[in-house]
Amino acid sequence: MYAYDELDRTLINERVEEFRDQVKRRLSGELTEDEFKMLRLQNGVYLQLHAYMFRIAIPYGTLSSKQLRRLAHVARRYDRGYGHFTTRQNIQFNWIKLAELPDALADLAEVGIHAMQTSGNNTRNVTSDQWAGVAPGEIEDPRIWSELLRQYTTLHPEFSFLPRKFKFAITASAHDRAAIKIHDIGLRLHRNAQGETGFEVLVGGGLGRTPFIGKTIKPFVHGRDILSYVEAILRVYNQYGRRDNIYKARIKILVHELGIDKFAAEVEDEWLAMRDSALTLDDAVIEEIRSRFSYPSYENLPHMPEELKKAAHDPLFERWRKNSVFTHKIQGYAIVTLSLKPVGGPPGDATAEQMDALADLADKYSFGEIRVGHEQNLALPHVAKRGLPALWKALDKIRLATPNVNLVSDIIACPGLDYCSLANARSIPIAQELTRRFANHDTAELIGRLHINISGCINACGHHHVGHIGILGVEKNGEEFYQITIGGRADENAELGVLIGPAVPYGEVADVVEDIVEAYLALRERPDELFVDTVKRLGVGPFRERVYATR
Amino acid sequence: MTSPLEQKIRITGPSIVTANRTFDGAVIYRTASNGWSTSLSEAAIVRTADEARALLTESVADDVGAVGPYIAPVEIKDGGKIKPGNLREHIRLKGVTIVLLPVPA
Numbered sequence: 001m002y003a004y005d006e007l008d009r010t011l012i013n014e015r016v017e018e019f020r021d022q023v024k025r026r027l028s029g030e031l032t033e034d035e036f037k038m039l040r041l042q043n044g045v046y047l048q049l050h051a052y053m054f055r056i057a058i059p060y061g062t063l064s065s066k067q068l069r070r071l072a073h074v075a076r077r078y079d080r081g082y083g084h085f086t087t088r089q090n091i092q093f094n095w096i097k098l099a100e101l102p103d104a105l106a107d108l109a110e111v112g113i114h115a116m117q118t119s120g121n122n123t124r125n126v127t128s129d130q131w132a133g134v135a136p137g138e139i140e141d142p143r144i145w146s147e148l149l150r151q152y153t154t155l156h157p158e159f160s161f162l163p164r165k166f167k168f169a170i171t172a173s174a175h176d177r178a179a180i181k182i183h184d185i186g187l188r189l190h191r192n193a194q195g196e197t198g199f200e201v202l203v204g205g206g207l208g209r210t211p212f213i214g215k216t217i218k219p220f221v222h223g224r225d226i227l228s229y230v231e232a233i234l235r236v237y238n239q240y241g242r243r244d245n246i247y248k249a250r251i252k253i254l255v256h257e258l259g260i261d262k263f264a265a266e267v268e269d270e271w272l273a274m275r276d277s278a279l280t281l282d283d284a285v286i287e288e289i290r291s292r293f294s295y296p297s298y299e300n301l302p303h304m305p306e307e308l309k310k311a312a313h314d315p316l317f318e319r320w321r322k323n324s325v326f327t328h329k330i331q332g333y334a335i336v337t338l339s340l341k342p343v344g345g346p347p348g349d350a351t352a353e354q355m356d357a358l359a360d361l362a363d364k365y366s367f368g369e370i371r372v373g374h375e376q377n378l379a380l381p382h383v384a385k386r387g388l389p390a391l392w393k394a395l396d397k398i399r400l401a402t403p404n405v406n407l408v409s410d411i412i413a414c415p416g417l418d419y420c421s422l423a424n425a426r427s428i429p430i431a432q433e434l435t436r437r438f439a440n441h442d443t444a445e446l447i448g449r450l451h452i453n454i455s456g457c458i459n460a461c462g463h464h465h466v467g468h469i470g471i472l473g474v475e476k477n478g479e480e481f482y483q484i485t486i487g488g489r490a491d492e493n494a495e496l497g498v499l500i501g502p503a504v505p506y507g508e509v510a511d512v513v514e515d516i517v518e519a520y521l522a523l524r525e526r527p528d529e530l531f532v533d534t535v536k537r538l539g540v541g542p543f544r545e546r547v548y549a550t551r
Numbered sequence: 552m553t554s555p556l557e558q559k560i561r562i563t564g565p566s567i568v569t570a571n572r573t574f575d576g577a578v579i580y581r582t583a584s585n586g587w588s589t590s591l592s593e594a595a596i597v598r599t600a601d602e603a604r605a606l607l608t609e610s611v612a613d614d615v616g617a618v619g620p621y622i623a624p625v626e627i628k629d630g631g632k633i634k635p636g637n638l639r640e641h642i643r644l645k646g647v648t649i650v651l652l653p654v655p656a
Binding site: 026027028029032033047048049050051052082096097098099344346349417418419426428429432478480 | 571573574575576577578614615618619637638639642643646647648649650651
């Protein structure tokens with residue numbers, strides 16, 4: 001966990017009081033909606049179909065049990081008893097009242113949670129690998145750098161009025177769990193030939209109306225230079241990024257139109273002029289941030305404790321363990337992913353009761369720490385293996401032990417037309433139906449790793465472009481239709497999916513997905529050939545044929 | 552962003568003006584008595600572009616009470632009952648279409 005210092009606490013508390021005053025002036029009529037809108041957005045407050053929606057940042061996906069309990073409190077006291085974890089390590093509350101928002105923010109501020117820059121044309125919540133600090137083989141904990149960037153960009157005047165929103169993601173592992181290639185700036189921590197730690201910097205990734213996979217702008221930037229380098233990128237973007245057309249305002253469009261080489265040359269010129277400036281990080285600054293992260297005092301535990309051997313006779317436990325328990329960097333410990341995708345449930349939703357109970361379990365089994373991943377699942381990052389059987393039973397009681405992590409029913413979905421004012425079509429009911437269709441665990445295991453992503457509009461909050469199967473809701477003559485893409489992926493080999501054919505109506509989406517999956521099972525060369533690899537090998541043709549032959 | 556009053560108004564049938572209430576975001580409908588109601592049955596019905604523009608103009612003027620007024624289609628059923636004219640408005644009126652899982656005890 002990272003411990004905020006006095007400066008952080010003061011900043012958050014002052015922000016609450018500032019927003020309290022702004023809300024008061026809005027409600028009295030002193031501020032018009034036009035004047036107020038940008039202010040509320042800068043505090044994570046949107047207006048959706050039914051109510052205001054409140055988006056709260058969970059920087060680099062790390063939560064303490066105390067913070068999770070406070071989120072449960074907000075859900076219960078100010079909302080309707082549940083929250084929605086998003087694809088960018090945020091949580092959203094869907095039914096909050098503007099008049100009560102300052103109180104909710106004040107309650108959150110007491111535990112170091114805020115909503116700054118979770119909306120608006122500024123640098124957004126810096127996201128990272130939800131297994132940061134515990135993943136085997138990691139270069140170092142990427143949250144140190146995420147926190148550094150968070151501190152640097154928060155309320156930075158030059159980054160507060162960018163042409164459009166701006167998102168960072170950081171990973172320090174070979175396997176990318178942070179989807180860095182679909183971010184405005186993606187940072188991959190690695191070591192150069194001299195053993196120095198630095199970053200591969202990617203730029204211009206993003207989804208939405210015009211999707212692009214990020215391009216490497218510089219293969220290695222030393223850690224001490226990372227602030228000056230990203231500032232150089234942001235300066236070039238601030239200077240040349242379009243402000244006349246919202247659809248062309250993201251940095252991905254600028255990178256695409258200039259070309260990566262020309263864009264890189266502009267950044268290099270800017271960087272060389274400022275590289276050896278106050279932005280150069282000295283080791284003391286990095287160490288200061290590193291020192292504010294606390295790590296558990298792990299015990300020396302056996303790789304295979306007796307409790308685990310005994311529990312292995314229970315097939316249900318074994319099913320869950322094989323699916324949801326992952327290798328930890330410390331022997332005797334495990335990372336446990338908690339699926340927020342129960343059969344028939346809205347993806348990413350958690351009730352206040354679940355949050356409270358999970359906070360207790362985190363205290364008991366995971367040194368009081370919880371993680372949030374972009375796949376809309378949670379994780380307990382430091383579980384002693386001997387505690388896994390008891391933890392599983394406790395998780396099952398609160399419906400957080402669905403063994404479908406990375407399987408076909410582990411669906412990423414935006415809120416869609418049930419909540420969102422931008423949506424053209426519903427996402428959640430499609431996801432719910434698909435989880436019912438693929439509820440049989442043996443079938444899901446047979447299918448293997450398969451990610452379905454659903455967005456209710458072209459803004460792509462459900463990351464449909466990079467779903468192995470992507471589903472995009474569109475509106476045709478007042479009816480909901482869905483375009484289907486296949487072959488996308490969001491990891492280190494990120495690719496955009498390819499459209500298989502004409503959009504299908506709401507009622508046929510689940511049938512189409514079943515057809516695609518059946519085609520895959522018939523076409524794969526061997527049981528461990530993943531769906532995306534079969535699509536890569538064969539192209540979309542055979543799948544298109546299967547789906548549209550009878551439609 | 553273009554003001555709703557600067558946008559061309561095209562209506563093809565009975566319509567209403569709807570918005571969200573400022574203090575809590577609740578869905579509200581403009582009434583014939585220059586106020587707002589959370590009940591669609593109390594909404595003022597307009598049938599021409601001129602009527603719609605007039606209703607929208609007075610709605611936009613109430614910036615303190617309502618956020619983002621716009622014109623939305625409705626259907627008038629036999630007996631005069633007003634129904635939302637599209638799925639979006641149906642969801643705004645009736646709430647989410649999804650089943651929320653029961654809270655674990």
